[in-house]
Amino acid sequence: MANFSVFASGRGSNFKAIHQAFADSHHKLVCLVSDKAGCPAVAYAVDQGIPVVIVSYKAGSRELAEAGYHDAHKKYAVDFVVLAGYMRLLSADFVQRYENKIINIHPSLLPAYPGVDSIKRAFEAGEQYLGITIHYVDSGIDTGPVIYQESFERLPAMDLDEVEERVHNIEHRAYPEVLAVIFDTGPSK
């Protein structure tokens, strides 16, 4: 059995998909961590009665904000950290502490299109294959060992909205499935 936290800064559609997928699981979503108190992910957590931890980067350094994660993780005995649209870069120190226990999802076939607006950039570049990547996190931006990738072929008639919808549908199905396997088997060494 694993306890996991989800980190999210925005819309929270992956957070919601994960919450629903693990509702009856022996693996437990113990808290949402966010740097954005007003974001939809926080509103969903509050509505669902999921404990919320807000970390503020305004008051000082990233290290100070990350001290907030450590406190929360101790309190909730967190085994794994699941990033789902978390828009902050984690420090090398934090990443080392949770080596092979922090997982991220990214809406491109990494190493192509790391960073923001990945789907739009891949679409505008005319890529024939688009998709998602689930990976362990290191201290870089969307780097770290790849766990799972899934692609699809873009049909000529597909517009950006359709491509985005397809990418997100894959994310919402694949992320909980892959997480369940990781939680079942424990962190990779």
Ligand code: GRF
């Ligand atoms: C997703 O596309 C995810 O791959 C990326 O950020 C987006 C978050 O979307 N890391 P949401 O907040 O889960 O809707």
